[in-house]
Amino acid sequence: MSQVPTGETIERAVRLAGRAPSLHNSQPWHWVFDGTVLRLHSDRTRLLPSTDTSGRQLLISCGVALGHLRAALAAAGWRAQVAYFPNPTQRDHLATVRFLPAHIVTDADRDRAAAIERRRTDRLPFETPVGWQDFETVLRTVVDPDDAVLTVLPDTARAALAHASLITASLRRYDAAYQAELQWWAGHSHAAEGIPASALISREERERVSVGRTLPTVSGDSRRTEVADDRSSILVLSTTADTPEELVRCGEALSTVLLECTAAGYATCPLTNMTELPHGRAIVRDLVGGRVVPQVLVRAGTRPDTAPPPAATPRRPLPDILEIIEPEQLR
Numbered sequence: 001m002s003q004v005p006t007g008e009t010i011e012r013a014v015r016l017a018g019r020a021p022s023l024h025n026s027q028p029w030h031w032v033f034d035g036t037v038l039r040l041h042s043d044r045t046r047l048l049p050s051t052d053t054s055g056r057q058l059l060i061s062c063g064v065a066l067g068h069l070r071a072a073l074a075a076a077g078w079r080a081q082v083a084y085f086p087n088p089t090q091r092d093h094l095a096t097v098r099f100l101p102a103h104i105v106t107d108a109d110r111d112r113a114a115a116i117e118r119r120r121t122d123r124l125p126f127e128t129p130v131g132w133q134d135f136e137t138v139l140r141t142v143v144d145p146d147d148a149v150l151t152v153l154p155d156t157a158r159a160a161l162a163h164a165s166l167i168t169a170s171l172r173r174y175d176a177a178y179q180a181e182l183q184w185w186a187g188h189s190h191a192a193e194g195i196p197a198s199a200l201i202s203r204e205e206r207e208r209v210s211v212g213r214t215l216p217t218v219s220g221d222s223r224r225t226e227v228a229d230d231r232s233s234i235l236v237l238s239t240t241a242d243t244p245e246e247l248v249r250c251g252e253a254l255s256t257v258l259l260e261c262t263a264a265g266y267a268t269c270p271l272t273n274m275t276e277l278p279h280g281r282a283i284v285r286d287l288v289g290g291r292v293v294p295q296v297l298v299r300a301g302t303r304p305d306t307a308p309p310p311a312a313t314p315r316r317p318l319p320d321i322l323e324i325i326e327p328e329q330l331r
């Protein structure tokens with residue numbers, strides 16, 4: 001059996017990897033397939049320097065795409081063997097993926113890959129997630145502790161998180177560079193990147209979600225009015241430090257959390273507003289016990305039966321994110 005998937009399988013897996021969430025839908029990834037290995041590079045032209053000053057979220061976003069790629073390959077009968085930062089002189093070369101045929105494809109593999117296209121960032125309020133205790137037990141077994149530390153915060157943490165969200169938004173209120181970046185990336189309707197207006201919420205809706213980033217608001221009839229206040233479970237993914245490899249792997253853990261939640265029928269919203277500035281990050285760090293470095297939070301909950309999920313957000317076309325090097329170019 002061939003040890004390399006067909007070009008068609010690679011294209012499908014990279015297209016699904018491209019459905020990964022990323023900071024403000026910036027999609028900062030670039031893949032190169034040479035017929036033998038697949039390389040993941042970060043695209044630093046897509047860094048948001050005023051929001052993501054150190055490039056931490058760029059690496060997390062690329063890690064989510066890598067996690068989605070693993071899920072897509074698993075459903076196609078391949079295991080990905082990943083070498084992180086294989087070239088110390090090229091820091092934008094985040095990973096090289098080699099392939100091993102998998103002996104079996106399980107229903108869980110298929111469910112996780114199918115969740116890629118169904119997952120959305122949902123910024124509206126959620127009901128208390130039904131059946132959460134059992135789900136959390138399972139989730140703890142599927143997040144690799146070498147990738148990230150998973151903490152599920154108690155409901156009593158919500159007030160401190162609301163405070164972290166508020167103080168961060170207040171500190172950024174007059175940060176012209178941050179605000180300009182936000183306005184540029186949020187509210188487009190005809191672009192292949194950024195957060196479209198359909199994914200934003202109104203001022204009234206935001207009042208029902210105390211933990212979240214203050215994004216530009218939209219007008220219109222209030223949605224999900226049956227949920228008076230967000231009752232989501234809030235998860236945190238942390239690492240021991242901010243090293244590049246830990247950040248990419250934290251992104252992979254985020255991919256796992258989001259896809260498992262989606263497969264189980266929960267709605268999700270990743271959040272990093274509380275970990276971007278030292279003040280908010282210290283609040284979250286205290287909540288997770290003080291020994292680890294919080295990277296990203298996730299709101300997870302139940303969408304009311306009658307509430308439609310948000311529309312899919314756009315993505316850059318495949319040729320923009322995947323470069324295929326023909327064998328003769330390698331000679």
Ligand SMILES: Cc1cc2nc3c(=O)[nH]c(=O)nc-3n(C[C@H](O)[C@H](O)[C@H](O)COP(=O)(O)O)c2cc1C
Pocket residue numbers: 019020021022023024025057060061064119120121122123194195199212213269270271272273296312313
């Ligand atoms: C690292 C990272 C940070 C994010 N931070 C936030 C955030 O603070 N607030 C928010 O509403 N969405 C956040 N998102 C969600 C993105 O805005 C979203 O993934 C993107 O707009 C694409 O939409 P989709 O997830 O529905 O495909 C984040 C996503 C990632 C991967």
